Amino acid sequence: MFDRIWPQRAIRRVLLVTPPDADAGLFRFDTAQRGRYTNYPPYGLMLLAQVLRKKGIEVRILNLNHALLKHSHEVEKAEDFDFDGTWRHLLDAEIAAYPPDLCGVTCMFTMTHASLRRVCAAIAEAKVPTVVGGVHVTNDLHRILDDLETPCAAVSGEAEVAFPILIDAINKKRPSADLGQVVLNDGPGRHLAFNRDLRPDGDDLDTLPAYDLVPIEEYSRHGTIGAFYCFKPQETIFATALSNRGCRAMCTFCSVRNFNGKGVRQRSVSSVVDELEYLTNERGVTHVMWLDDDLLKDHGRAIELFNEMTRRNLNLTWDATNGVLAASCTDEVIAAAAASGCIAVNIGMESGNREILKSVRKPGTPETFLEAAEVLRRYESIHASVFLMIGFPGETMSMILDTINVARAMDLDWYRCSQLQPLPNTPLYDSMVAQGLIQAVDKDIRFNGGAYGKQTEIEQGLALGTPDFEQAFSSIPMDSIPTGEQLTDIWFFMNYHLNFHRIFHETRRVKIEQLMAHLRVLGDVISPENGFSLYFQGFLQYRRDGRVDPVVVERLQRRLDSSPYWRDRFHAFGLAAEDLTTLDFRNRDKPRILSKLKL
Structure with missing residues (x-):
């Protein structure tokens, strides 16, 4: 298969691509001009690029989502904005100017699936082999490969170890037996899976992203990063950072474990703060959103991290949009967070009903949430909001009222309510399909x-x-x-x-x-x-x-x-x-x- 696709068996150039978050049918020009659409820097691709460059491979990053949002601010009228024509022209021009031996395309959200399909088809027209990855691909890997048809492979989970090994195997530098977290696609239903776990750990986690490949200063100018941009001046330069990977919780509706595996792996505190210092001193960033799913997992380490940020006197504020576990919101932790620049956190609560919490394996009880709220109310500078979810299997109206009543008693600043939408390859999704409560969903929820x-x-x-x-x-x-x-x-x-x-x-x-x-x-x-x-x-x-x-x-x-x-x-x-x-x-x-x- 490798011989057919790469007759020379030599990958020297890689183009890493982020598709538009949604397709033209969902995109609204006026929403983009207001700066409402999210515009996250491609943090995972920047990490991957840095690893590949250390191996002597030339890498570029093309973020089509950012490019579209930027272009929406450069034209005045909706009729002058060509969604598909814009991203297609940018992609074709990049491939022509920098002919890659391989394109890596990432996909984070299920709603991006149609966009992913179009981007992969366009790359195939240019006769460039493609490898796909990301959270969405990991959640439904085989069905997505069959639907896309064009990619030659998919990488599941974190790719900083697995993807370079795949390239080494193509380049005849390593045997195929070394492959892991990879599925080769030789046609619909013809998949060859290498399931060895190759998630980065130890010193690999301290790799700093390739920020030089991305105009980080532009991102928050043309879209939003995180949930708390309202608390910062419009000219603020935002960025994202990742302190650790994974989550200790095992919530049945969550796909974090599919992508990151079990448990939490932590970077060294010094490498994290070095990255923040670079962002503030070299790129003018003054606010960071943590990408962590369990930022406060280790209380001692969290305090050490926040104290080091304070000691270095970074001109920086931060938020935890992805949420923190209520049990970790102790006085000592939150005091250190506030001193280091925390302006906002989300608490993952979901339900206030004990039966629902137990059924979805949510860590915490109503008492846990109330105790965390008591701590957070003492720090007025921190805007504390709560994730709530309704529509769990078997959840009655009275159970929902339990959630409302616990939330009222918490008396925090905002509540982010949502309806349950089970993601493929999560325990809750599989259970609901087996019980006939839902049908197997489309790939682009x-x-x-x-x-x-x-x-x-x-x-x-x-x-x-x-x-x-x-x-x-x-x-x-x-x-x-x-x-x-x-x-x-x-x-x-x-x-x-x-x-x-x-x-x-x-x-x-x-x-x-x-x-x-x-x-x-x-x-x-x-x-x-x-x-x-x-x-x-x-x-x-x-x-x-x-x-x-x-x-x-x-x-x-x-x-x-x-x-x-x-x-x-x-x-x-x-x-x-x-x-x-x-x-x-x-x-x-x-x-x-x-x-x-x-x-």
Whole structure:
């Protein structure tokens, strides 16, 4: 097979490619111009490039997602923006200027599958062999290879050891018996798998990414990095960093173990802080999002890391968008985090019901989450939000209320509610398919949340929501398992009750400023003219300044006049634009839709 594909058996040049996050059908020009789409630096490809260059292989990185977002800011009108033509021209030009012997294409998200397929087909037209990898490919490797058809191989999991060995085998420098985490694709259904575990460990983890191959300064200018960009000035240069790999948890809905394997492997603290120092001193970065799935796994090491960041006096703030485990949020750890520049964290809670927590093997109990919240409330400079999930198998409405009640008792700053979307090759997905609860899903699952999500389209009036929210929500029996449509209504209720209604009772100056920054971005960038965002921006202005900006009132009234969706929901919760002029917030104590619930 190698002889057929590489007759000379010599790979000297490699082009590493990141496809657009979604295809043209989902991409919206106005959303891109607002800077709403995520634009993460290709951290994994930068690590891989550094390893390959140490072996004498010439490497380039082409991030088509970044290139598209950048181009969207260079043209004025949507009709002048050609999504497919832009990325295809860039790809063809790069291959022509730098003819590679091999292209490596990564894919992180299931919703990127259609984009991955098109990019791989375009590379095949250029007669360049392709190897694919990344989280999405790892989760459903054989089906994806058959669907793509064109790649000659796939690498599962982390590739810094496995991919160079594959290249060595092609170049006749190592026997094929050394291969691992690789599936060779000799046609549909004709796969040869080498399953040896070759994940990097020890000194390999201290490899610094090839930052010289990426214009890191541009990324946050044309898109978002992490969940907390609202708290930083618009000109802030963002980057990402990875302190350790893997997660100690074994949540059945999570695919981290598929990609990273069991347990947690840690870099040396000195190498991590050296990387941060380079980013601040050489590239002007002043904020970093940790990519870690279990940043605080080792309390002593976490404190050592944060203390070293403080000792070196880095001009840097950071956030943990991917989440931290509640059990690790001790006073000592959070104090060190705050001192080192932490401005925000997400807590992985998911459910407040003991039965659900046990069934999905989520580490933690309601008591664990409440204890973590008690610690985090003592550090006002840290914006603490919580991941919540609904729609687990067998989860009744009353179980969801347990989640709502625990979240209320935690009294943290924001709650990121989502509906369960089981990913292929996770224990929960396999169990639900076996029980007939779901059908085997397509390879390009589209998420409900996020910039490309279905819920965003509903809020913007681009898709329909439940026409009479109050009636639909009130009709859900407490002992029933909600339908998919009902889960959307429950999500909306949770979002209002846990995030917005609690703003009526916020009096701390620091938190008011945090909330105003968050709501401005929510109403201007994330979900333009979001009714709740505008209403509570006005309320917080009144709380802080004693007056409401008339422009906010006018924007809200226009939104309600033009959107039956928002009019219905404002009626359900007893809100009106005139509240911001009369300053009579009559539903501040209890929204009237709560009359049937034991909250």
